[in-house]
Amino acid sequence: MQVQVLGSSSGTPTKQRNVSGYAVFREDLKPWYLVDCGEATQHQILKTRLSLFHLEAILITHKHGDHCYGLPGLIASAGLSGRTHPLTVVAPAEVLEFIRAAMAMSEWNLPFQLQLSTPEALCEHSFSWVAIQSCPLQHRVPSFGYKFNETHISRKLDIEKLKAQQIASGPHYNRLQRGEDVVYNGQQLLAKNYSYLAWQPRIMVICGDNETPSCLDPIIDGVHLLVHEATFLADDLHKVGSHTGHSDVRRISAYAQKKAIPALLLTHFSARYAPGEGMQRLIDEATEHYARRLFLAADGMRVKINKTLEAECVQRGFISS
Amino acid sequence: MQVQVLGSSSGTPTKQRNVSGYAVFREDLKPWYLVDCGEATQHQILKTRLSLFHLEAILITHKHGDHCYGLPGLIASAGLSGRTHPLTVVAPAEVLEFIRAAMAMSEWNLPFQLQLSTPEALCEHSFSWVAIQSCPLQHRVPSFGYKFNETHISRKLDIEKLKAQQIASGPHYNRLQRGEDVVYNGQQLLAKNYSYLAWQPRIMVICGDNETPSCLDPIIDGVHLLVHEATFLADDLHKVGSHTGHSDVRRISAYAQKKAIPALLLTHFSARYAPGEGMQRLIDEATEHYARRLFLAADGMRVKINKTLEAECVQRGFISS
Incomplete structure (x- = not known):
C-alpha cells in the first residue's frame, strides 16, 4: 500500500511543487484513490504509472x-479515457456544486456516472480493496482527513495444522484459504481456524489543512502512516498569524510523537521553503519533536507501508521518461 | 511583438503538450496578454519570463x-502575486459565471479588481500597447478570434528635413518626436510632417476553435501572423466527422494561402499527432496548400513579428532552468 505525492505546495504552484494531490494505490491491484485534486493534478498523474x-x-x-x-479538467479527461464505470467523488457540497457548474458550462457528455457525496456521509465506506472513513479537522473552512484501512488481504493456509489433523489436500484447501468454511468428512472446518491473513491491514491517514492535530484523536489508533500539512515552521506560523488555520512542523511532530505514530509524512509547504537544502530547517524542527520515521514530501515521492507495517520511501520524486 | 505557445494540445493534456494558452508580449514592455487559459496555464507561465x-x-x-x-487557479495566484491593479477578463458570459462560482466557493479576497466583459463587446479596445478586437468564429459553441493591433510605436525625427528647413534643434525636437505639434519662430510645425513611426504596426490574430476560416474575412487584411487550430489532417477530420466543429490542416492552410497571409502558426493538435516526427504529415499537408511562412506549434515556442513585419521562430520550446 503506497501513497504518491502529486503536489506538496500550499496555496500556489511553484517550479518544483504542484498544489495538493495524493494517490493511494497498491502495486498488485488496479483501482486507486486520489485525495485532493489541485489544478494540474491530471498533469502530475501523466508522470506516474496510474x-x-x-x-x-x-x-x-x-x-x-x-x-x-x-x-x-481531471473528470473531463477521465471521460476521454474510455471509462464507462462510475467514478465516486467525495467532497464538500460547494465543491460538488463547482463540478456541476463546470459540467454545465462546457456541456459535458460524460460516458460514465459521477457518484457524488459529502465527507460528512463517509463512515467507513468500502471500496475495492480499502475502507475509507472521514474525520473532521479544524481549518478556516470545513476540512477533513481520510483514513484508509486495507480490507483486501490474501489469506494463507495453516498447512501444518491441517496435516497435523490429517485433513488431506483437495478443493477444500482452496476454499479454506479464500476464507470459506467447509465440510470435510462430515466435519465442519471453520476457515478462521485453518487460514489466516497473509499480513495485517495497513492503515494510512491523509489530512486536509488542519490547525488542531488532536482532531485526529478519534481515528488515530493503529495508524501506520500519517500524511499531514506542516505549512510553516513554528516561528514563521507565529509571525504569519494563527488566522491561517494551519499547523506548523513542531505542532504536528509533537502530536505524532505523543500518539506514537510510527511514520509521518509532512507536506503542503509554504513556497518560502525551497525543496532540497531549504528543507533542512523543517527536518531539524521535526526531528527535535518526533523520533520515529519521518518523510518530507517532494512531488513524485512514493512512501510505501510494507507488509511488515513499516513505512519506507521507495521513490524520491518523479522519474523523468 | 511575440506570441509564446503555452499549450498546443486539443481536449486533454499530453506529456508533451498542455491545453490551450497563448501569451502575447513585447520584449521591451511589461504588460502582456493571455489568450485562453486551459488548466495548468499558470504552471506553463512559471516556465517563461512572464x-x-x-x-x-x-x-x-x-x-x-x-x-x-x-x-x-491563475486568478487566485495573481492575487498572491501582490498585484493591486485591475485585471481584465474577456470571456463568454458562462465562463465569467464559472469564475464567479469558483471565487464564491473558495471565499477569495482578491487584492485587485476583476474587470469582466464579453467578447461580443470587444470592439477595438485599447490596452497599454495594443488594440484588441474580437471576431466571431464558427464552432459547436460560440467561439472567437482576437486581433492584436500594435498601437504603442516610438517615432523618429526626420532630421534631414528639419535641417533642410533650417529648424534648429531644441526642446521642440523632442516634442515633435513624441508626436506633438509645436510653434517654432511663429510658425506651426505639424508632428506628422517632421516625425514618423519607427516601424509599422504589427498585427496578429489568435483564434479559438473554428471550422470556417472565412469567418476571419472581416479582420484578416493586413494580418502578419495568424494563429489557428488545425486539430486534424483533412482525411482524419473526415473520418472523425464534421460535428466536432474543427478545422483541418488543409482547410486553414488553403485559406491562409488564398488570403496571402504571410505567416501561419498551426496549433491545437489532436493527441494522435505526436510532437517531433509525428508532425511531418501535418507539415506535408500544410506546405502542399500554403507556400509562405509556416510554424507548427510546440509548447514553449515563441514566434516573433519583427519590425520588418516578418515572422520568425525565436525559440522552439521551453528552456529548462
Whole structure:
C-alpha cells in the first residue's frame, strides 16, 4: 500500500511543487484513490504509472482552490479515457456544486456516472480493496482527513495444522484459504481456524489543512502512516498569524510523537521553503519533536507501508521518461 | 511583438503538450496578454519570463474546458502575486459565471479588481500597447478570434528635413518626436510632417476553435501572423466527422494561402499527432496548400513579428532552468 505525492505546495504552484494531490494505490491491484485534486493534478498523474481509467474515487479535503481546482479538467479527461464505470467523488457540497457548474458550462457528455457525496456521509465506506472513513479537522473552512484501512488481504493456509489433523489436500484447501468454511468428512472446518491473513491491514491517514492535530484523536489508533500539512515552521506560523488555520512542523511532530505514530509524512509547504537544502530547517524542527520515521514530501515521492507495517520511501520524486 | 505557445494540445493534456494558452508580449514592455487559459496555464507561465503581476488582460475564445479551466487557479495566484491593479477578463458570459462560482466557493479576497466583459463587446479596445478586437468564429459553441493591433510605436525625427528647413534643434525636437505639434519662430510645425513611426504596426490574430476560416474575412487584411487550430489532417477530420466543429490542416492552410497571409502558426493538435516526427504529415499537408511562412506549434515556442513585419521562430520550446 503506497501513497504518491502529486503536489506538496500550499496555496500556489511553484517550479518544483504542484498544489495538493495524493494517490493511494497498491502495486498488485488496479483501482486507486486520489485525495485532493489541485489544478494540474491530471498533469502530475501523466508522470506516474496510474491511469484515470482505474481511478475509483476522489476524496477532497476542503473547498480551497489549491485542493480542488483540478477536478473539472481531471473528470473531463477521465471521460476521454474510455471509462464507462462510475467514478465516486467525495467532497464538500460547494465543491460538488463547482463540478456541476463546470459540467454545465462546457456541456459535458460524460460516458460514465459521477457518484457524488459529502465527507460528512463517509463512515467507513468500502471500496475495492480499502475502507475509507472521514474525520473532521479544524481549518478556516470545513476540512477533513481520510483514513484508509486495507480490507483486501490474501489469506494463507495453516498447512501444518491441517496435516497435523490429517485433513488431506483437495478443493477444500482452496476454499479454506479464500476464507470459506467447509465440510470435510462430515466435519465442519471453520476457515478462521485453518487460514489466516497473509499480513495485517495497513492503515494510512491523509489530512486536509488542519490547525488542531488532536482532531485526529478519534481515528488515530493503529495508524501506520500519517500524511499531514506542516505549512510553516513554528516561528514563521507565529509571525504569519494563527488566522491561517494551519499547523506548523513542531505542532504536528509533537502530536505524532505523543500518539506514537510510527511514520509521518509532512507536506503542503509554504513556497518560502525551497525543496532540497531549504528543507533542512523543517527536518531539524521535526526531528527535535518526533523520533520515529519521518518523510518530507517532494512531488513524485512514493512512501510505501510494507507488509511488515513499516513505512519506507521507495521513490524520491518523479522519474523523468 | 511575440506570441509564446503555452499549450498546443486539443481536449486533454499530453506529456508533451498542455491545453490551450497563448501569451502575447513585447520584449521591451511589461504588460502582456493571455489568450485562453486551459488548466495548468499558470504552471506553463512559471516556465517563461512572464509574471502574473504584469498580465493586463485575459481573453478566452470559448467555454470548452481545455480553453478556460485554468482561470480560477491563475486568478487566485495573481492575487498572491501582490498585484493591486485591475485585471481584465474577456470571456463568454458562462465562463465569467464559472469564475464567479469558483471565487464564491473558495471565499477569495482578491487584492485587485476583476474587470469582466464579453467578447461580443470587444470592439477595438485599447490596452497599454495594443488594440484588441474580437471576431466571431464558427464552432459547436460560440467561439472567437482576437486581433492584436500594435498601437504603442516610438517615432523618429526626420532630421534631414528639419535641417533642410533650417529648424534648429531644441526642446521642440523632442516634442515633435513624441508626436506633438509645436510653434517654432511663429510658425506651426505639424508632428506628422517632421516625425514618423519607427516601424509599422504589427498585427496578429489568435483564434479559438473554428471550422470556417472565412469567418476571419472581416479582420484578416493586413494580418502578419495568424494563429489557428488545425486539430486534424483533412482525411482524419473526415473520418472523425464534421460535428466536432474543427478545422483541418488543409482547410486553414488553403485559406491562409488564398488570403496571402504571410505567416501561419498551426496549433491545437489532436493527441494522435505526436510532437517531433509525428508532425511531418501535418507539415506535408500544410506546405502542399500554403507556400509562405509556416510554424507548427510546440509548447514553449515563441514566434516573433519583427519590425520588418516578418515572422520568425525565436525559440522552439521551453528552456529548462
